Amino acid sequence: MISYNGKEYVCALDFGFNLIKGKWKVVILCHLGNGAKRFLELQRIIDGISQKVLNQQLRSLEADGLIEKVVYPEVPPRVEYYLSEKGKELYPALKMIESWTTKHYDLYCKDEE
Amino acid sequence: MISYNGKEYVCALDFGFNLIKGKWKVVILCHLGNGAKRFLELQRIIDGISQKVLNQQLRSLEADGLIEKVVYPEVPPRVEYYLSEKGKELYPALKMIESWTTKHYDLYCKDEE
DNA sequence: CAGCATCCCCCGGGATACTG
DNA sequence: CAGTATCCCGGGGGATGCTG
Numbered sequence: 001m002i003s004y005n006g007k008e009y010v011c012a013l014d015f016g017f018n019l020i021k022g023k024w025k026v027v028i029l030c031h032l033g034n035g036a037k038r039f040l041e042l043q044r045i046i047d048g049i050s051q052k053v054l055n056q057q058l059r060s061l062e063a064d065g066l067i068e069k070v071v072y073p074e075v076p077p078r079v080e081y082y083l084s085e086k087g088k089e090l091y092p093a094l095k096m097i098e099s100w101t102t103k104h105y106d107l108y109c110k111d112e113e
Numbered sequence: 114m115i116s117y118n119g120k121e122y123v124c125a126l127d128f129g130f131n132l133i134k135g136k137w138k139v140v141i142l143c144h145l146g147n148g149a150k151r152f153l154e155l156q157r158i159i160d161g162i163s164q165k166v167l168n169q170q171l172r173s174l175e176a177d178g179l180i181e182k183v184v185y186p187e188v189p190p191r192v193e194y195y196l197s198e199k200g201k202e203l204y205p206a207l208k209m210i211e212s213w214t215t216k217h218y219d220l221y222c223k224d225e226e
Numbered sequence: 227c228a229g230c231a232t233c234c235c236c237c238g239g240g241a242t243a244c245t246g
Numbered sequence: 247c248a249g250t251a252t253c254c255c256g257g258g259g260g261a262t263g264c265t266g
Contacts, residue, residue, distance in 0.1 A: 016214025
């Protein structure tokens with residue numbers, strides 16, 4: 001049993017998995033995996049996500065150290081998100097799940113860019 | 114965009130990840146990964162899960178083909194759950210997430226048996 | 227362009243009790 | 247022992263509108 005920030009986890013996997021359980025988190029991580037992206041760029045790529053929720057997910061991922069951002073002091077503002085070292089190291093696992101899925105469920109994902 | 118059972122998914126990863134997003138699913142898969150288990154056994158190992166929810170998670174995993182079960186026609190009933198081929202192939206990815214977690218977050222998981 | 231503030235809704239999951 | 251049947255609750259996330 002693991003306690004962390006008042007929440008309890010059954011084991012390390014449970015804890016780690018919870019870091020990426022958010023509805024859009026893995027998708028975000030996956031997209032950032034092949035290149036830094038701006039806020040609006042992400043919103044456009046990820047069909048159906050609202051600004052508020054995108055923000056939430058990004059903040060959460062940032063707080064957990066999976067992603068980082070650069071804020072360019074410009075007008076209009078420009079912010080770029082990218083995978084941290086930690087995030088990059090998780091990336092292969094996500095790719096494994098992705099290929100596992102395509103292998104067993106025969107779905108097609110239109111990959112952008 | 115992928116449609117499946119009336120639900121929409123942004124991409125294959127999104128779809129596949131959703132198969133294991135349930136609160137206890139990865140934990141169950143992980144435990145079944147090192148040996149078949151009976152219902153009560155799982156409930157005892159996974160601290161805090163109720164019968165109803167354990168059942169839900171098992172049914173869902175079964176429906177998605179990640180686990181299978183054998184029902185022994187005995188009294189009292191005996192049911193054993195174990196990873197399907199599909200499930201076994203996903204297992205390494207879960208292990209990767211687990212070791213990624215322990216590497217970066219320094220948590221300890223008391224592994225039973 | 228990035229990202230708060232509100233309000234609201236849904237359903238996954240908790241607690242408890244009952245059966246073959 | 248391995249399930250079902252109810253009732254209930256919380257919070258993650260959707261929709262919309264406003265600001266620096």
